[in-house]
Amino acid sequence: xxxxxxxxxxxxxxxEGIILNNMTQxxxxxxxxxxxxxxxxxxxxxxxxxIHDLVAISQILNLDxxxxxxxxxxxxxxxxxxxxxxxxxxxHKGKKMVYDYVERLLKYSCPH
Numbered sequence: 001x002x003x004x005x006x007x008x009x010x011x012x013x014x015x016e017g018i019i020l021n022n023m024t025q026x027x028x029x030x031x032x033x034x035x036x037x038x039x040x041x042x043x044x045x046x047x048x049x050x051i052h053d054l055v056a057i058s059q060i061l062n063l064d065x066x067x068x069x070x071x072x073x074x075x076x077x078x079x080x081x082x083x084x085x086x087x088x089x090x091x092h093k094g095k096k097m098v099y100d101y102v103e104r105l106l107k108y109s110c111p112h
Contacts (some may be wrong), residue, residue: 009070012047017061017068020082031060 018028029039032053041047049057058065062082066072087098099108 010048010068011043013068013070014039014057016044016100017063021061023061024031028057028060032056047089066075 014028018025025039025043025108026036029036032039034053038047042049042053054068055065057063058068061068062085064072090098
């Protein structure tokens with residue numbers, strides 16, 4: 001894999017991780033103790049994060065570092081974790097709404 005291919009995958013993975021975690025670039029930059037401009041350079045593949053920032057990005061965004069580097073494409077476990085984490089933030093009524101919605105999805109998506 002060429003260096004620019006890794007950078008392209010990295011920027012896209014960071015952007016996706018921010019979205020999946022309901023974060024803003026500003027929040028991630030603050031958590032990393034870097035400027036928003038530096039983070040933007042990472043996302044737009046104008047700079048490559050150092051190893052310390054890379055590990056921190058992986059931990060903060062709950063991303064497998066291999067996924068972050070574009071070395072592994074399969075991320076269902078990651079998505080499951082994020083979905084679970086977000087559902088746990090809901091009150092009982094919100095959890096019931098999610099449950100009902102999933103039941104309807106299964107009913108119409110997987111007819112028996």
